[in-house]
Amino acid sequence: MAVFFRGMSFEETGFLTRAMIASGDSIDLSSVAGPLVDKHSTGGVGDKVSLVLAPLAAACGCVVPMMSGRALGHTGGTLDKLESIPGYRTDLGVERFREVLRSCGFAMTGQSERIVPADRLLYALRDVTGTVESIPLITASIMSKKFAEGAQALVFDVKCGSGAFMKSREQARALAVSLARTGASLGRRVRAVITDMDQPLGRMVGNFLEVRECVEILQGRGPEDLRQLTLRLTAHMLVLGGLAPDISGAGALCAQRLRDGSAWRSFLDNVKAQGGRTEALLDPDQGPRAPRTLALRAGASGFLVRLEAYRFGLASG
Secondary structure, X not given: OHHHHHOOOHHHHHHHHHHHHHOOOOOOOOOOOOOEEEEXXXXXXXXXXXXXXXXXXXXXXXXXXXXXXXXXXXXXXXXXXXXOXXXXXXXXXXXXXXXXXXXXXXXXXXXXXXXXXXXHHHHHHHHHHOOOOOHHHHHHHHHHHHHHOOOOEEEEEEEEOOOOOOOOHHHHHHHHHHHHHHHHHOOOXXXXXXXXXXXXXXXXXXXXXXXXXXXXXXXXXXXXXXXXXXXXXXXXXXXXXXXXXXXXXXXXXXXXXXXXXXXXXXXXXXXXXXXXXXXXXHXXXXXXXXXXXXXXXOOOOOOOOOOOHHHHHHHHO
């Protein structure tokens, strides 16, 4: 409660983060060659960026050790989306995680109970005491898990708007600054980008629907908002990883890797490596289908100008 009311300095938040990392195991990726860079989103509706970003970054030369989470509240979870691909496994052991990283350039896994166990204890306390929204505690929770996974550099996508946990620009900026300053105090390369979540990202919401939309992007199609955000965040990863001198050059390389099919091939390689059936990606009819669908038709002619992200997140849950 004292932290909630009084806050913490960036140095204190850094000390808390170190203590949380030390509460459990960390993944040693020193045997994996290449710049270890990851991305973390604070969560949103239709936020499927990781499914395109990870293979794209790998196709550009990054190594992406991505430890992801499940759905939380009205926001979707990366693990749930990946597991909608028939056969895809996210319960990788540490050695298999390393093997997939070496062979594919990126690996997607869930959090082991031995990684940052202090986070689960602290979150349980935050939940019952109404202190979930404490920015220093949010920062320590996120940073401890991401650095325990072995990443050397991190790009944070801090969502802001009705479909995000940070509703106002001021809240989002406070969290972005806290993440960046705490990362620097831990000697890591960190960038935080504030992005809009007043409307759902892309045109599809729901686990396998979002996978299908990511396939469209990887094949050179798909909605422009998702494509542009993915290129922007991946470009920051390349700069942090020393693979490009600036955002402009990094963005051009990312766009090229999307056009030439490198990112798509990288994604297919990973799906195979983690047990998934690529037929479900090549032919959407072989993927999972909802037992019941309902068409909602407009009651009048007009133009759709806004979709409230929060309500769509609840409807898709």
